Amino acid sequence: MIPGNTVDANALSSGSRPRIVISATEFQRLSRLLEVQPDSPVLDYLSEELSRAQVVPDDQCDPDVVRMGSQVTYVDETTGETREVTLVWPHEAEIATRRVSVLTPIGAALIGLKPGQSIDWTTPGGDPRTLRVTGVRYEPGEAGSA
Template sequence: MPPIVITASEAHRLGALADSSMAVFPRVAQFLARETDRARVVADDSELPDVVRMGSRVRYRDDETGDVREVVLVYPHEADIALRRISVLTPVGAALIGLSVGQTIDFKTPSHQTRAVTILAVKQQS
């Protein structure tokens, strides 16, 4: 697994989200919990221009298909696929959090397939 970085407030909020979602979405909630547990946690005011954070616009490649997608990573209540706003409580959303440009991660889809994505670009929303 590639090293990941998240801010202290995001670590707290994502950990709480994972805990509260275990009964409803156990597989992705466990994955999100593992990701937040293994992350290097930094101060909220840290400069992380190339790191996927909540609210980041992310361009990534599906390494199996070669498809490139651009999405904004959001909390579940903000998700809207028509606006390309994906929830961190989806398998790909949980996989993206904390990654840096150039990193690749494997994750399991809801159909239990292993997929890999590579981060191509990150833009922080202001």
């Protein structure tokens, strides 16, 4: 099962937060998405991530940055499990095909990271975890729309 399909008030932590990069277009779309969604801990966390992100012009966003439509391989350093997911907009999410919404704890944690970067967070069950991105594949046009 892919983590991150539920969350409670203690589901995310500020833990270790590496520098993240987000394209200008995705920053705008994500900001608009946050405006129309009901409040939740995941939205608060994503809002914090956006507020600390380095926003770059779309053509200057490295292809190895986790962004919408990216296929991301990561290791849960606590369990040693390796997983691959595709980061998508909420209406495109489908757990069975490992399409994870940016509005899930795992999606909000991964956005903007690069291979080699790690982030600490807490699962919906209250377990502390460290996720390390090991690979990112991004193909323009796979990002869908908000």
